[in-house]
Amino acid sequence: MPHLPLRRNLIAGLGAMALMTLAASLKEAPPDDLFEEIPQAKSGVRWMHDNAFSPLRYLPEVMGPGVAFIDYDNDGWMDIFLVNSGLCDFYRPLKKPRNGLYHNNRNGTFTDVTVSAGVAGGDSFGMGVAAGDCDNDGYPDLFVTAYGRCTLYRNNRDGTFTDVTTKAGITTPGWTTSAAWFDYDGDGLVDLFVCSFIQYTRESQALCIEACGGKPGYCIPRMFRPTASFLYKNNGDGTFRDVSKETLLTGKAGKALGVVATDINNDGRMDLFVANDTMANFLFVNRGAQGWDDIALGAMVALNSDGWARSGMGVDSADIDGDGWQDLFVSNIDREMFTLYRSTGYGMFDDLSFGGEIGRDTYYLSGWGLKFFDFDNDGVLDLILANGHPDDAVSERSSKVRYREPMLLFRQKDRQFRNVSSQAGVVFGREYAARGLAIGDYNNDGRADVLVGVNGGAPLLLKNNTRGENHWIGVRLQGVTANRDGVGAKLTWQAGGMTRSRLKTAGGSYLSAHDPREILGLGVAERVDWVEVRWPAPSQRVERYPNLKPDCYSTLVEEKGERVDRP
Numbered sequence: 001m002p003h004l005p006l007r008r009n010l011i012a013g014l015g016a017m018a019l020m021t022l023a024a025s026l027k028e029a030p031p032d033d034l035f036e037e038i039p040q041a042k043s044g045v046r047w048m049h050d051n052a053f054s055p056l057r058y059l060p061e062v063m064g065p066g067v068a069f070i071d072y073d074n075d076g077w078m079d080i081f082l083v084n085s086g087l088c089d090f091y092r093p094l095k096k097p098r099n100g101l102y103h104n105n106r107n108g109t110f111t112d113v114t115v116s117a118g119v120a121g122g123d124s125f126g127m128g129v130a131a132g133d134c135d136n137d138g139y140p141d142l143f144v145t146a147y148g149r150c151t152l153y154r155n156n157r158d159g160t161f162t163d164v165t166t167k168a169g170i171t172t173p174g175w176t177t178s179a180a181w182f183d184y185d186g187d188g189l190v191d192l193f194v195c196s197f198i199q200y201t202r203e204s205q206a207l208c209i210e211a212c213g214g215k216p217g218y219c220i221p222r223m224f225r226p227t228a229s230f231l232y233k234n235n236g237d238g239t240f241r242d243v244s245k246e247t248l249l250t251g252k253a254g255k256a257l258g259v260v261a262t263d264i265n266n267d268g269r270m271d272l273f274v275a276n277d278t279m280a281n282f283l284f285v286n287r288g289a290q291g292w293d294d295i296a297l298g299a300m301v302a303l304n305s306d307g308w309a310r311s312g313m314g315v316d317s318a319d320i321d322g323d324g325w326q327d328l329f330v331s332n333i334d335r336e337m338f339t340l341y342r343s344t345g346y347g348m349f350d351d352l353s354f355g356g357e358i359g360r361d362t363y364y365l366s367g368w369g370l371k372f373f374d375f376d377n378d379g380v381l382d383l384i385l386a387n388g389h390p391d392d393a394v395s396e397r398s399s400k401v402r403y404r405e406p407m408l409l410f411r412q413k414d415r416q417f418r419n420v421s422s423q424a425g426v427v428f429g430r431e432y433a434a435r436g437l438a439i440g441d442y443n444n445d446g447r448a449d450v451l452v453g454v455n456g457g458a459p460l461l462l463k464n465n466t467r468g469e470n471h472w473i474g475v476r477l478q479g480v481t482a483n484r485d486g487v488g489a490k491l492t493w494q495a496g497g498m499t500r501s502r503l504k505t506a507g508g509s510y511l512s513a514h515d516p517r518e519i520l521g522l523g524v525a526e527r528v529d530w531v532e533v534r535w536p537a538p539s540q541r542v543e544r545y546p547n548l549k550p551d552c553y554s555t556l557v558e559e560k561g562e563r564v565d566r567p
């Protein structure tokens, strides 16, 4: 037993370290911080991303992981889903990596239910996740993208999922990244768009080694061939049909990493903004029976102002200035700046990155997950960005660029996005290899919290501790003729003499899925005059809900009125 004392010392040492870390984090997180990192020991989300890091540096190693807030058991409390890598042509570990599904215990802690729920995965190299209710039963289903085989997990409504990929007919070969559930044809069933990245196999790595002068390295995706993304129409009987060809999307080969479904021309049909890495972005406008048009070049969102393609990664869409038109955002790699595109309303966009704090403060950063969200509930959208350079050896080449980078928080005031990261909490002063990002209110206090996936590390759970007098209305949509989640609905609300609106988009960020509920900020107004919902097709009916209870969540049911949710 010669090892025993040593091990005991080690355990004692670890315990002391954990206590010190805990004490340090308690000391470091004053209650005034806008966001507080909840340590794994407190949340119970004890999970690590396995990035399969190897001396040969295969590109898929650096691209994940995606994260999701998903209420899989439909109890009104957001649970957490985390995507892991897995077996593939270059990775054969003895122990298969495992996704993570964590049940929300409604007290700030979570319980690992991955294995009993049947979503452990690990048989292909997982990348991202899209959550959507593909059979309109009120329980979210999960689509997991991968380098290798994708997986559609149908929610069985009893805490378990079934892999129905083959039966559903969703065969997406190659390397898929972000995905979005949205109803493109207005039949009340959500369809699925899946971003396809590049043509890549283990053997392709030889190109990178050659490009790096014989030394293994992560090479830029410019070296690989582009691929066409996928659009699957939901047949309503558990099967899907690949309509990529007939919707003309197939002719558009790209290196897609991010997608958001939005309505850029306000015709009620959901369009798609797709970020491509080292290639022009796509802005697919949905013309109904006439198919889709890519208008990105003419709309000025394809390239930078000098006509160069950038390395687009994460995306989002929201009406940031309240003029009724959806604006766009793309995160890029270092020395490209991230791009805020303001819609001028005529299918044209202005690049607002120059001269603003977003351009200034993202110049040396590489961005992935992101979202416009109203973290302080003043009714104006703010912005959060998750960053990190893909190459762990980048600082050998550049003194200005680091592998791990800080997250950024911008508050919108007087139509300007101001970098408030220095007041946002100690976690914004640290550096991470951050990738996916999801927004969700896991403790149902009406303040949107944040979940960030870290490559090769533990996820970050950031609790929103924003104080202040602002009030809010929490809205969960329930379509009846429209798709169950109400994707594509337009919410308008009036409070304190202000009228604001928000489109319920789908997808966005990078590899990740947000809380499907909307938190409508009222500012200091203590009540809302009314909330109006324009439901998506097929009904497109407009319904007004007066007297919604402030500071709690309500479910708005198409044609049937509202009910206050239990929590």
Ligand SMILES: [Ca+2]
Binding pocket: 070, 071, 072, 073, 074, 075, 076, 077, 078, 079, 104
């Ligand atoms: Ca739940």
Ligand SMILES: [Ca+2]
Binding pocket: 182, 183, 184, 185, 186, 187, 188, 189, 190, 191, 233, 234
């Ligand atoms: Ca549909």
Ligand SMILES: [Ca+2]
Binding pocket: 262, 263, 264, 265, 266, 267, 268, 269, 270, 271, 286
């Ligand atoms: Ca449209």
Ligand SMILES: [Ca+2]
Binding pocket: 440, 441, 442, 443, 444, 445, 446, 447, 448, 449, 464
């Ligand atoms: Ca919260």
